[in-house]
Amino acid sequence: MHFEQQGTGETVILIHGLFGSADNLNNLGRHLASHYHVVRVDVPNHGKSPHWQQMSYAKLSLAIKELMDYLQLGHCHLVGHSMGGKIAMATAQAYPDSISSVVAADISPVKYPPRHDAVFSALHSTPLSELTSRNQALQHLIACGLDEGTAMFLIKNLHKGTQGFEWRMNLHGLQQAYADLIDWPTAQLRYNGPALCVRGGDSDYVTAEHRQAFVSQFPQIQSKTIAGTGHWLHAQKPEIFNRIVADFIGKHPIE
Template identity: 60%
Template sequence: MNFISTGEGSTVILIHGLFGNLDNLKTLGKALESNYRVIRIDVPNHGLSQHSDSMDYPGLAQSVISLMDELAIDKAHLVGHSMGGKIAMATALANPHRVKSLIAADIAPVGYPARHDLVFAGLESIKLDQLQSRGEALNQLVEKGIDEGTAQFLLKNLSKGDEGFKWKMNLEGLKACYPNLIGWYNDKVQSPLQFTGASLFIRGGDSDYVTADHKQAILAQFPHVQAKTIEGTGHWLHAQKPAIFNRIVSDFIDKHDRN
């Protein structure tokens, strides 16, 4: 699994969401690296990490643990946004002794309805072998009904080499595994797991990803949870109000780094 490590001290692992890469939480990483060792990862099938035809939360959680083993990290703080939050939660549920604290940004430990059909359709509509420029790709996504901000984010996955444009992410694999990614870990095991360590859920005040309907599912799986809402933000709360988000995360990790 591709990663970048900065700073020294206790380890914090930052995990991005669907269609993202290790740069998505770079601003948070910079805020933490003066006091901690910060590891930003490319989730499998994203960025420069390996491509795979199979992708589910048990496997993704094991990928995090395997990286920790490779780097001789006994315990780490885990911070994840959206799908990355689910990966962090799954890792904590399956390996509670390896997690100092858990922070999930704007995601709940539940299954979700499909929300990305338009995105997949837009990305698949781009004929890479005929593409002349990134601007052309942007225009094509906008024409498919994707807002420009989201289109710019998605096109961070587009790279150009001697043979033309290609996706860094495994688009075909992500689409095939999408039902697993919107599903949930505890729904797939016989005995639901629980993480009793320190947990923090941060939600965007204008987002519908974490609602009052999710409270019981959160408490059942993460009974020692704390919750914060950042008003005036949506699902991309870490990018919309980074100073507030970074402070909330830093304060929580500082408080629980003695474990």
């Protein structure tokens, strides 16, 4: 996987969500880098990382572990948002002796129903060969029914190359793997280390019905809610989110 790193100290790996990139958690990365070695990854099929046709959580967690081995990390902390939170939790379950703590931002260890059909449709229908500006793509996505915040987030993936505009993410690969990304096949596994769920107060990604799934799979789970935020809680109230994450990691030093 492509990755960016900054800072020194204990390592914290930051994992973005679906349609994102390493830049999505850059604000948190800068905040943590004064005390930690921060590694921000491009998940496969995103950013500058390789394109995959299969994206099971077993394969994604193995990719995180292989990155740890490449960086010669015996242990690290994991922080992930949305899909990245699922990758973080799956990695902690698969390699518990290597993970000192895990933070899942606005995501639960459960199977979700499909909820990105409109996004995939809007992205596929974007007339890339006809674009002369990024604003045209933005207006197209909004015209397809996406809210402006989501549309602005998505066009961060729009890259202008020598042949014109193109999506940096592997859109077809993501759609092919989508059923695996909303699934959660590791519900029988447990991670007994420190774990935190940070949810947006206005989001429906983490609900009361998910409590038992957290407790059974992550017995030490703690939770924090950031009022007045939705699924993009780290972008809506970054100061509060950054402080919550830093405080949690600081209470669980690598032994």
